Amino acid sequence: MRITDFDIYRDILKARSGLSITQDKAYLLDSRLTPVAKKWGYASLEGLTMALRGVPDEEVIKDIVEAMTTNETFFFRDQKPFDLFANTVLPYLAKHRKKKSTVRIWCAASSTGQEPYSLAILLKEHAALIENLNVEIIATDIADKVLNTAREGFFSQFEVQRGMPVQLLLKYFTTEGDGWRLNDDVRSMVKFEKFNLLDSMDSKGQFDVVFCRNVLIYFDEATKSDILNRISNHMAADGFLFLGGAETIIGLTDSFKALAERRGLYVLQDSAHDLDSMTA
Amino acid sequence: MELAARNSEHSHSAYRKILLNWRVRLKSCLIVDDSRVVRKVACRILNDLGFTCEEAENGQKAFEHCKSKMPDVILLDWNMPVMSGIEFLEKLRMMEHGEEPVVMFCTTENDMNHIKRAVDAGANEYIMKPFDSDILKSKFVQVGLM
Ligand SMILES: C[S@@+](CC[C@H](N)C(=O)[O-])C[C@H]1O[C@@H](n2cnc3c(N)ncnc32)[C@H](O)[C@@H]1O
Numbered sequence: 001m002r003i004t005d006f007d008i009y010r011d012i013l014k015a016r017s018g019l020s021i022t023q024d025k026a027y028l029l030d031s032r033l034t035p036v037a038k039k040w041g042y043a044s045l046e047g048l049t050m051a052l053r054g055v056p057d058e059e060v061i062k063d064i065v066e067a068m069t070t071n072e073t074f075f076f077r078d079q080k081p082f083d084l085f086a087n088t089v090l091p092y093l094a095k096h097r098k099k100k101s102t103v104r105i106w107c108a109a110s111s112t113g114q115e116p117y118s119l120a121i122l123l124k125e126h127a128a129l130i131e132n133l134n135v136e137i138i139a140t141d142i143a144d145k146v147l148n149t150a151r152e153g154f155f156s157q158f159e160v161q162r163g164m165p166v167q168l169l170l171k172y173f174t175t176e177g178d179g180w181r182l183n184d185d186v187r188s189m190v191k192f193e194k195f196n197l198l199d200s201m202d203s204k205g206q207f208d209v210v211f212c213r214n215v216l217i218y219f220d221e222a223t224k225s226d227i228l229n230r231i232s233n234h235m236a237a238d239g240f241l242f243l244g245g246a247e248t249i250i251g252l253t254d255s256f257k258a259l260a261e262r263r264g265l266y267v268l269q270d271s272a273h274d275l276d277s278m279t280a
Numbered sequence: 281m282e283l284a285a286r287n288s289e290h291s292h293s294a295y296r297k298i299l300l301n302w303r304v305r306l307k308s309c310l311i312v313d314d315s316r317v318v319r320k321v322a323c324r325i326l327n328d329l330g331f332t333c334e335e336a337e338n339g340q341k342a343f344e345h346c347k348s349k350m351p352d353v354i355l356l357d358w359n360m361p362v363m364s365g366i367e368f369l370e371k372l373r374m375m376e377h378g379e380e381p382v383v384m385f386c387t388t389e390n391d392m393n394h395i396k397r398a399v400d401a402g403a404n405e406y407i408m409k410p411f412d413s414d415i416l417k418s419k420f421v422q423v424g425l426m
Pocket of ligand 1: 017070212215
């Protein structure tokens with residue numbers, strides 16, 4: 001791919017999804033966008049590139065953005081954050097939220113749903129602890145394709161085996177064809193919506209828990225800072241933020257601080273936590 | 281062990297093995313399957329994950345093995361000649377120290393009835409064939425073996 005062609009895609013992706021790609025990833029453009037070019041009737045990627053130099057069709061751009069997202073995910077990914085959620089965050093919320101109040105959880109890049117559904121299953125497993133709370137899970141992603149898959153709640157044998165303990169599989173899924181269907185009572189606990197992290201979060205309201213995992217890694221530093229700062233404006237004063245295993249706040253934001261002994265878990269810098277009452 | 285396993289993703293597997301060897305006794309896995317090919321594939325993956333492997337071609341052989349030496353983990357097929365996996369598991373859990381090994385079924389019997397029966401008989405995990413190294417690894421992490 002010519003450098004000038006590469007620049008067109010780099011600029012579109014940066015502006016539309018925040019994805020930051022460098023020249024050494026140019027091969028990814030070829031492999032992932034050639035099918036998009038074909039879909040829109042171009043013989044090759046060059047044809048698509050030419051069209052983008054004119055007035056680009058929004059639908060084509062949407063396809064380009066989606067095709068370049070990495071949607072890899074699995075149930076209970078990295079396990080530790082989910083242990084922290086169940087053993088630290090839920091007991092904290094159970095203790096500090098008023099009876100009958102609504103606790104809001106946001107999965108900010110939910111891909112095909114494994115992350116929010118893992119949380120929903122944990123809520124079921126710890127139902128007694130939070131019986132006086134009304135818990136909402138809002139799961140968002142930029143890509144329609146993964147949102148649609150997520151809403152289905154249907155997973156292949158391969159997908160359920162990556163991370164779903166067999167006891168939970170038996171309890172919350174039923175076999176269907178050659179895959180596994182998540183039972184309706186769990187599926188209905190998660191509300192999926194399309195949302196681009198670059199857009200204003202004003203309509204999102206305030207959250208008690210935010211999972212923003214394995215998405216910031218694709219952005220440049222300025223974009224990471226901006227997203228983290230804006231998320232901080234939508235957190236309860238004693239809310240919790242989870243980042244992915246390869247992600248950090250160091251050098252990016254002063255809005256959050258890491259919790260000692262609880263890797264991957266962050267709270268607001270000036271948080272009003274009664275930390276002593278939290279068990280690791 | 282924990283530390284070694286965590287770093288392992290980034291380090292070379294030979295280096296990892298040295299680390300593991302040095303810090304702790306390697307965990308042992310008994311692979312019970314009537315297919316030699318499956319045993320070899322599983323064994324190679326498990327060696328890479330830092331386990332030593334021994335093999336048995338049916339439940340009876342596995343049972344004999346456990347009488348002389350109880351492994352840390354057992355990877356268990358369902359359908360085998362002489363003694364099936366489920367029969368073996370039932371006998372194992374009655375033996376002295378037989379509750380100790382982590383037992384993972386690894387079989388093409390993928391319906392809920394089989395899975396339920398296995399869990400009721402004391403299986404800790406259940407791998408549905410075909411499997412690959414990602415699945416095997418994630419199951420081992422999940423049950424706390426790594
Ligand atoms: C690797 S997945 C992470 C899934 C899950 N959070 C996990 O950790 O397993 C990254 C997801 O981020 C989404 N994504 C990328 N850019 C985004 C943006 N600007 N706004 C919202 N979601 C975005 C992608 O569509 C993809 O599904």
